[in-house]
Amino acid sequence: MKDVTQLTEGWSLRHGDDVLEAAVPGCVHTDLLTAGVISDPFLGRNETDVDWVGxxxxTYVRHLxxxxxxERTDLVFDGLDTAAYITLGGRPVGxxxxxxxxxxxxxxxxxxxxxxxxxxxxxxxxAVRAVTGERxxxxxxxxxxxxxxxxxxxxxxxxTLVTAGIWRPVRLEHWSTARIADVRPLVTVDEGTGRVEVRLEIERTAQGRGRTLRAEARVAGARAEAVLAGDExxxxxEVPDPSLWWPRGYGEQPLYDLRLTLSDEGGPLDTWHRRIGFRTIELDRSADxxxxxxxxxxxxxxIFARGVNWIPDDAFPxxxxxxxxxxxxxxxxxxxxxxxxxxxxxxYEDRAFYDACDELGLMVWQDFLFACSAYPEEQPLRGEIEAEARDNVVRLMPHPSLVLWNGNNENLWGFRDWDWEAPLAGDSWGEGYYLGLLPRVVAELDPTRPYTAGSPWSGSWDHHPNDPAHGTHHSWEVWNRxxxxxxxxxxxxxxxxxxxxxPPTLATLRRALPGEDLAPDxxxxxxxxxxxDGNGKLNRGVARHFDLPADDFDRWHYLTQLVQARAVAAGIEHWRAHWPVCAGTVVWQLNDCxxxxxxxxxxxxxxxxxLYHExxxxxxxxxxxxxxxxxxxVLAAVNQSAEPWRTPVTLRRMRADGTTVGATxxxxxxxxRAVARAAVPxxxxxxxxxxxxxxxxxxxxLRALHFPVPDKDFAYPRPRFDVTLEPVSGQGDRVDVVVSARTLVRDLLLQPDRLGQAVACDRGRQTLLPGERTRIRVHGCGTVTADDVRAALFCVEPV
Known part of the structure; x- marks a missing residue:
């Protein structure tokens, strides 16, 4: 049976005469940070001080x-960042x-x-640019x-933190006769029967050549066996009536253990195990x-996709x-x-990312790794890119959460609109990857999933790549202008x-900018x-609705966060109300690095x-x-649940002082899974x-609001409200903040981190009418007073 030795200990990092202890997996920056050689580049303006590192x-060193x-020992790297030359005992390895x-x-x-x-x-x-030319x-x-x-x-x-290092696990694998090299499970559902086509490739030692081997696969009580005279x-x-994997909100996420064993007459040689899910996925790109x-x-x-864009969750992954x-x-x-x-x-994220998505019912749209640039299609890049695509398609395809392969981010659009064509003068720029190489790789290795050439992409050059009427669209003109x-x-x-x-939360700013007298600039x-021009766009976005506060950072901070939440809500509410013409929104972005x-x-x-609460x-x-x-x-009731939504909707035309002018x-x-629309009388x-x-x-x-004029033109009353605290029984670190409105209180927001670094709450902005009250659950706050809470509460105020 194969033995594995993880190589996590005993590494050193060397540059010149300096030798430091190294963590593996890790990177140079994190080792230098641990050793105190550099300051945290996430704090203040330290980033510029560590530019020399990249x-x-x-050199990473250890004894082996x-x-x-x-019969055989392999040195296996799951990830090396990036251009590396490996030697062992003074002799080249690769x-x-x-x-x-x-x-x-x-x-x-x-x-x-x-x-x-x-x-x-x-x-x-x-060195590569010298071969391929500029792009x-x-x-x-x-x-x-x-x-x-x-x-x-x-x-x-x-x-800008240009890393290097052994960023994913490294190990020694010891094996004899043969090992499992690649497994591609093609999972489909046909007329209620789950089908798994397991495509297996093995590698043999010299002594293993010519031997007859046996492979056995098992899933959900089903078993299949094959005799291997060759290497494939x-x-x-077949699994009768499997429970289907669904996106969250549509059903459950049952996962089945798929196990593969490679054996010879002496017993098992190697095993492979993944969890799979039975489901079908199609991408309807038909014209209408x-x-x-x-x-x-x-x-x-x-499905109307309720999506978010994901970036690496840390600059040091x-x-x-x-x-x-x-x-x-x-x-x-x-x-x-x-x-x-x-x-x-x-x-391409770690297996733990996709495992979590499998279990949580989060569909994964996976980009191939090209973004906002023209990419040469010549060697040495072309061979690397094909090998990379093949490696990651095979690695990720067992995951049922993976529903779409996408060729690139914004490069087809960039070629058309970002003045690339003239300077390229006919040179390659990536089109051959997106419309040729990558779809061929996906069709060969993972035909169970759809592929799209890029985002945005209209489906062909017959339409502008970012045409909103065709395919995927990136909407950036609104934020920019x-x-x-x-x-x-x-x-x-x-x-x-x-x-x-x-901006981030205040507690994050205070940690990241220690000692700074915070101001927008x-x-x-x-x-x-x-x-x-980020701050310029922020300020213009606020100024269209509110007077920009002078020398009041707290107010500016509240208004910028409020406008972010309102802006994203405006887009999603409009587009969801137009389902099924619009079939999804993917917010830029969920997370920061x-x-x-x-x-x-x-x-x-x-x-x-x-924005998160919004x-x-x-x-x-x-x-x-x-x-x-x-x-x-128009009043739109968007129902993405599996049950009909029958409800009376109370409409009230109201004055700023809280009196009702008319109602129905x-x-x-x-x-x-539908939208009901009704004209407002x-x-x-x-x-x-x-x-x-x-x-x-x-x-x-649920509540919806319509104000006909910008906030700065509306006659808001001076907001008045009472704040009381109610401990949550049996939960000493939790308290309910009860806010009772005496006037119209627009976009009331509790910023919980102002009560402590680890404090959080269960909701975001709310609008209260006179006489209404709301209950905000706060946890991690310890002992706080109503005055403490009031200082962390913000709302829209009259000019």
Whole structure:
């Protein structure tokens, strides 16, 4: 039977005469940080002080012994970052140039000093660029010339921290006769029967050649066996009436253990195990009267995807543990998310990420790793890219949560709109990957899943790549240049990216910028704002609705976070109200990789921003929304549940002082997975110029609001409310904050981190009418007073 020795201990990191203890898995930056050689690059402006780290060569060293009775010993790397030259006992073992691949080297009988010498990623990229020639890039860094996490080189939300190191596990595998090299389980469901076609490849030793071997596969009581005279076999298993895997909100997520054993006459030689799920996945891209669709269909059910974009959860990915993956993805699921897009400027995530998605019912849209750049298609990159694609398709395809392969992020759009064509002058730029190589690899290795060439992509060059009427669409003009109300100007078929910025929570800012007198333009705040004209766009977004506060950081912080939540809600409410024409929204973005002002719903310290709580509201199965349009004001009841939604909706036209001008009750029936729309009676619609009237819709504990004018033009009363605290019985660290409104209180928000670094609460912004009260559960707060809580409460105030 194969033996495995994990190589996690005994490593040193060397540069010149300096030798440090090294953690494996890890990276140079984390080792230097542990040793006190560098300051934390996430704090203050330390990032600029460690630029030298990514521009040097580094060597990892340890002694490698040999104690095995097996015929063969392989040195196996799950991830090397990135250009490395490996020696053992002074003799070459191999070389690598791809962070996104696994590597295996035969070191049978060899012992001695193991050295892994990493070149600077900048030097490797320069060498490749010298061969391929220049290509356009959105950022002034060489990310497209090296197969490495592109956002290591900085992004409009990320630091420039160019890493090197053994970033995923390394081990010795000792084996005899034969081993399992690759397993591809093709899982389908046909007329109620689950089918698993297990495609097996093995590797033999010299002594193992010519031997007859046996492979056995088992799943859910089904068994199949094959005799291998060569190095490949196909085993077929059938499972009658399997329980189907569903996205969260549509059903359960049953997982089945698929086990494979390779044996000879002496017994087992090697085993393989994964969990699989039975489900069908289709992508409906058929044309209709609205253009070209893009609808995910799981087990025959058409789905409006409630998605988020995922970036690496740490600028140093080796620090992301299975527990951290689980925490972040659970946060996503609890916000109503059912799809996570793994963005193409990051990494193919660890198995723990996809395991968690399998269990939580989170569909995974997986980008191949190309983003915002023109990529050369010549060697040495082309061979690396094909090997990388093959490696990761095989590695990830057992996961039922994986529903879509996507060729790239924004490169097809970039070629058309970002002035690439002229400087390229006919040179390759990646099109051959997205429309040729990658779809061929997916069709060969994983024909059970759909592939799309890019995001955005209209399906062909017959339409603009980012045409909202065809395929996937990225909506960035609104954030860059317009008011968030402009999200309502179109109904894309699938919104794969859109978002609005806001700073992180105050506790995160205080930790990341120690001792700084916080202001929107203070040095640390500007350093942790990576977007072009980011603060300008933030301020213009606020100024369209509120007067920008002068010299009041707390108020600015509240308003920027409020506008972020409102903006994303405006888009999602509008697009969900137009299902099934629009079939999904994928918010940019769920998470951050360090403390930064960004589009994220969860900041770099893992704290939810108000946007996170807003996602819980707008991604709930049932959503009530008031939608202005050319035909007047419309009430939309969005029902993504499996049951009909029959409810009376109370409409009230109200004055700012809380009195009711008019009211009615509409009976609304929304079918399962459908939207019911009803015109608001004309007599209840406030005048478009009214500064004193607004509309409220209430049903089943849900509320929708319509204010006809910007907040700064509305005659809000001075907000008055009472705050009381009620301990939660049996839970000493929890308290209910009860807020009772005496006036209209618009967008009341508790910022729990102002009560303590570890304090959290269960809801975001709320609007209370006079006489209403709300209960906010707070945990982790210890002993606080009503005055403490009042100081952490914010709401809209009159000008």
């Amino acid at each position: 521009r040097r060569a580094w 012994g040999h104690d095995s009775g097996h 070389a690598t140039r791809n962070m996104h691949r696994r590597y295996r080297f035969d070191v049978t009988g060899r012992t001695g000093r193991l050295e892994i010498c990493f070149a600077s990623a900048y030097d490797e990229a320069a 356009p890039n959105v950022y002034p860094e060489p990310s497209q010339y090296i197969r490495k996490m592109a956002c290591n080189f900085g992004w409009d939300w990320g630091p 076999a196909v085993l077929h298993l 009267e609205h253009g070209t669709g893009f609808t995910l269909v799981v087990n025959g059910v058409r 080796s620090r992301v543990t299975p527990e951290r993956y689980r925490t972040r993805l659970t946060q996503a699921a609890e916000a109503g998310v059912d799809l996570v897009r793994v963005w193409g400027g990051g990494i 317009q008011d968030y109300a402009e999200y309502r100007a179109s109904v894309p078929r699938f919104v794969a990216e859109f978002g609005w910025q806001a 203070s040095p640390g705040m500007l350093h942790h704002q990576k977007a072009e 360090w403390p930064v002002t960004s589009w994220a719903a969860i900041d770099g310290d893992g704290r939810p921003k108000p 996602l819980r509201r707008v991604y709930a199965d049932r959503l009530l929304t008031l939608q202005p349009g050319d035909d007047g004001l 009750v509409l009976e609304v029936v929304a079918d399962p 004309e007599e209840l619609v406030p005048d478009a110029r009214s500064a004193k009237e607004f509309l409220v819709a209430d049903a089943d504990g």
